Amino acid sequence: MNVPITTPGGQPRAGVQKPPGHAPRSLRRLLHLRLLVWLVLLGLCILAFAGTFTYLGRKADFERQSALLTTTLARYLEEHVDNAALSLARLASALPASPSPARVAEELGRRRSLRQHFARIMLLDEAQRVVFSLPDGPVMVDFPVLRDPQGNGMGGRGYRLGSPAPLPDTGEVVVYVSEAIEGGWQLVGALRLNTLQEHVLELLPGDDNAVLLADGYGNLIAHPDLTRVQRQENIGRLPFFRPVGAVARNVEPTVQRVRYDDETWFACTAMVTGPDWTIITLKRQGAVLSEVAGEMVIFLLLLTVLLTVFGVSLLAELEWTIARPLAGFCQSIRLVSGGSYDLPPSGGEQLAELADVDREFRDMAATVRQREAALRRTRAYVQQMMDAMPSAIVALDGHGRVVRMNPAALRRTGHAVTPAGTPLSELLPDHADIAARLTAAMARRTPVDRERLVTLHGGHYRYEDVSLYPMGSGMTGAPEGDGGVLRIDDVTDRVRMEEVLVQSEKMLSVGGLAAGMAHEINNPLGAILQGAQNIQRRLADGLPANEQAAERLGCSLPVIRAYLEERRVLEFLDSIREAGCRAANIITNMLEFSRNSGARRTTVDLHALLDRTLDIAASDYDLKKRYDFRNITIVREYEAELPPVVCSEQEITQVVLNLLRNAAQAIAARSGNERPESLRPDGARPAGEGTEGAAAYAPSAPSGETGWDEPRIVLRTRREGAWMRIDVQDNGTGMPEDVRRRVFEPFFTTKEVGVGTGLGLSVSYFIVTRNHGGTFDVASEPGRGTTFTLRLPLPGSDQAPEVPRDHPGCPV
Structure with a gap:
């Protein structure tokens, strides 16, 4: 009675192969046939002896x-x-x-x-x-x-x-x-x-x-x-x-x-x-002979009855003492081979030999159960380690075919289950050029490491490190080896982080140079402002020195002023002073933003922080990137009498500035934009742009009206219970749903190579949610624009940071 032996996972174990066309007989059938033959032979012998006698x-x-x-x-x-x-x-x-x-x-x-x-x-x-x-x-x-x-x-x-x-x-x-x-x-x-x-x-x-x-x-x-x-x-x-x-x-x-x-x-x-x-x-x-035959018929009937009774009794005895215990053993073997160790009684206690076999088999089954449990724990432990690894792990056989994959590898290849038996070149078509080299290296049983291989995955270029580690000691005798483990690491984030670090170092150097340049610019700018101010003082009335100098030269000071006014020289001086002050304010804001002040939390007037951020963004333009804040209408919808918030002014400024730049780039990406007349060439703010109270606010144009087609960014503030809400709304290209769901992921970007790193919004999300206990949401519709919503907790709420007790600007 051959019983198929399988592993707990259902794979058949290696065993003796039955010859083709051979069907093993059952023990019951064998006993029945042999007993029938023996009884027939015994009956014939008895009949022969009885007939002779x-x-x-x-x-x-x-x-x-x-x-x-x-x-x-x-x-x-x-x-x-x-x-x-x-x-x-x-x-x-x-x-x-x-x-x-x-x-x-x-x-x-x-x-x-x-x-x-x-x-x-x-x-x-x-x-x-x-x-x-x-x-x-x-x-x-x-x-x-x-x-x-x-x-x-x-x-x-x-x-x-x-x-x-x-x-x-x-x-x-x-x-x-x-x-x-x-x-x-x-x-x-x-x-x-x-x-x-x-x-x-x-x-x-x-x-x-x-x-x-x-x-x-x-x-x-x-x-x-x-x-x-x-x-x-x-x-x-x-x-x-x-x-x-x-x-x-x-x-x-x-x-x-x-x-x-x-x-x-x-x-x-x-x-x-x-x-x-x-x-x-x-x-x-x-x-x-007839008399003998007659007696033999009677004797045959009696012998048949006796042999039948004897045969049935013997078969019953063999059935209960041998066949049924052996059938119980076979059932126990099937249960053990199937992974079940709750063995029923075999019924072989009547024979000492079968009782010994049953006892030894149960001891063996208990040992196998313990070893299989240990093997299962080890296998589960190894599988958990493989599943927990972020790297894509693919186990290969000696022919380079897939045997097992961890979840990361399944996600990498887009499979729900392990495609066992699939060649490596078919599993990873983007690595088909090195699959042959990996297979050859596995045959030679030499490790292989390939770094920063560029692949196109999901429409994006990714960087991957590929490593192959051969397994086995050659004990199987297979010329192609015992297989190997392929490890694939997605190092795109690391490569981009390295690029960001390089860019950050460069920007840090540029920032230091900019700070030095700002100080160097401040010196001639101060001389210009001081000179313009001195000119205005030299022409001012009521100063004795001005009047005495005019009398000595025979000129009348009012006549000189009238001439200057006629030639608009005084207006030029006012423009020089105004431009100089504006340049000085810009340099001051840049120096303040670039200064590394640490994670200092202060009580901040949110409207003033937004205005300063707008001043910094207003000087940001790039003809190559096709956006210019001077061509965009900035609409402020500030709610009056808002309480101050406790935050890091530098970090919130960084978040809002990043949102303003993204909005400007989204508006620039919209086709058919025309330069609006909302910003005058002299840099004055458009009508309705103010910071004092709700009466000075310019309302946003409703959807579908003509004004909505103008490049526009709306800054909106309001209080929602224990939260301060900030909306940054634009009428740019908008985002589809799949992009909106991933917009806060690190290194995710839809911009061209060299335009963005994909870290701006993820860093902003981290600043708002982790550093300030707030929320950061986005709503977008393709072709109608995007709205980013920040919510910062007000002082006194559960999520609000501690209010500074000493003076504004102290670290929290």
């Missing part, structure tokens, strides 16, 4: 019965002949020498019993002529030879006996018995044989038995077929016939098989010692 027994019974029958018949015949001869001798003794026929008739009249034994009594003279016959009738011309049945002289019985012969007139077969009379005469009687025939037929009725009686020469005296006796048939040629003088007297009857009348008979012969006759008792062999 029955046949020999029947033969022995026939021999005993025939011996008893022939002995009885021999004695009967001997007494019959002796009695008849004795009666005849008594008659002979009563007759005188040379008796007359009348005297014989007289004596016969007194002895009527002689008529029962003899069919005819005759008187013969010295010349053997018939003198008298009773009853009268034809007589034989030549009598059969008369002899002394016991020999002549000594020991003789005194009468002579002839061979059987039929009477001439009636045809009755008789045997002539002769007694001597004084004077040389003889008294001869024809002994009847029909009474012997009838007596024999009464003893052995039926067609299967026969009794033959013959004289010493083989002439039939009695036979079931009387006509054969009348024909004086001779059987002296048969092997069972004993001629006169051939054997000794008083020999026990014997049984032998002979052919007679074209049939096989069992023959038993015996001698009649008086008349020296032979009695042959016959029985057909077929009758003996």
Whole structure:
């Protein structure tokens, strides 16, 4: 009974392969067939021995019965002949020498019993002529030879006996018995044989038995077929016939098989010692065999019943003691091979050997269970380590086909389950050029490391490090090795971070240079502002020094002022001072923004912080990037009387400035933009742009109106319970839903290479949510613009940072 062995995972274990076309037989069927064959052979042997014994027994019974029958018949015949001869001798003794026929008739009249034994009594003279016959009738011309049945002289019985012969007139077969009379005469009687025939037929009725009686020469005296006796048939040629003088007297009857009348008979012969006759008792062999067959049928039925009972009992015993326990063992093996170790009772306790096997198997199953549990824990531990690794891990066989993958590898390749058996070149078509080299390296069992391989994944270029580590010690004997482990690391973020770090270092250097340049610019800018201010003071009225200088030169100060006003020189001086102050404010804001002040939290007026951020952004323009804040209408929708918030002014400024730049770039990306007239060339703010109260706010144009097509950025503030809300809204290109969901992911960008790093919004999200406990949301619709919403907790709320107690600007 072969049981398929499988691993807990369902894979078939290696084992002995069954030859094709071979179907193993079950133990029950084998026991049934073998027991049936054994019972049939046992039955045949028993039948053979029983048949032989029955046949020999029947033969022995026939021999005993025939011996008893022939002995009885021999004695009967001997007494019959002796009695008849004795009666005849008594008659002979009563007759005188040379008796007359009348005297014989007289004596016969007194002895009527002689008529029962003899069919005819005759008187013969010295010349053997018939003198008298009773009853009268034809007589034989030549009598059969008369002899002394016991020999002549000594020991003789005194009468002579002839061979059987039929009477001439009636045809009755008789045997002539002769007694001597004084004077040389003889008294001869024809002994009847029909009474012997009838007596024999009464003893052995039926067609299967026969009794033959013959004289010493083989002439039939009695036979079931009387006509054969009348024909004086001779059987002296048969092997069972004993001629006169051939054997000794008083020999026990014997049984032998002979052919007679074209049939096989069992023959038993015996001698009649008086008349020296032979009695042959016959029985057909077929009758003996029929009797044996009849008894064998009965014996066969009994034997069948006994063997059936014995076979059923033996099968039941084998079933309960061997077959069922073995079936239980097979079930236990199947359970263990399937991973179940709750084994049912096998039922093999009746046999010590099976009980030992069951005990050893259960011990083995317990050991296997412990080892499998340990293996399962180790496998789960290794699998958890593989699953926890952020790297994509792919296990390969010796032919470079996939065996197992961790979740990171499945996400990397886009598969839900491990595509076992897939070649590496098909699994990673973007690495098809190095798949052959990896396979060759795995065959050589040498590690391979490839860094920063550029692949196109999901429409974006990614950087990956690919490493191959061969496994195995060559114990399997496979020429291609035992497989390997492929590790793929996505280093795109690291590469971009390195680029950002390089850019940050460069910007830090540029910032330092800008700070130095700002200080250097401040010096001539201060001289310009001071010079313009001194010119205005030299032309101002009411100053004694100005009036004295004008009188000395013969010029009137009012006339000079009138000239300057006529030539608009004073306006030029005002413009110089205003431009200088504006430049000074810009430099001051840049220096303040670039200064590394740390994570200092202060109480901040949100509107003032937004205005300063707008001043910094207003100077940001790039013709290559196709955006310019001077061509964008800035709309302020500030709610009046908002309380201050506790925040890091520098970080919130960085967040808002980043949102303003993204909005400007989104507006610049919209096709068909025209330069609005909202910003005058002199840099003045558009109408409705103010910072004092809600009355000065310019409302945003509703969707669908003509004004909405103008490049526009709306800054909106309001209070929502314990939160301060800031909205930065633009009417740029907008974002699709898939981009909106990923907009806060690090290094995610839709801009061209070199335009953005993908860190601006992720850093802003970190600043708002982690550093300030706020929220950062985005709502966008393609073609209609984007709105970023910041919520900062107000002082006193659960999420608000601690309010500075000493003075504004102290670190929290």
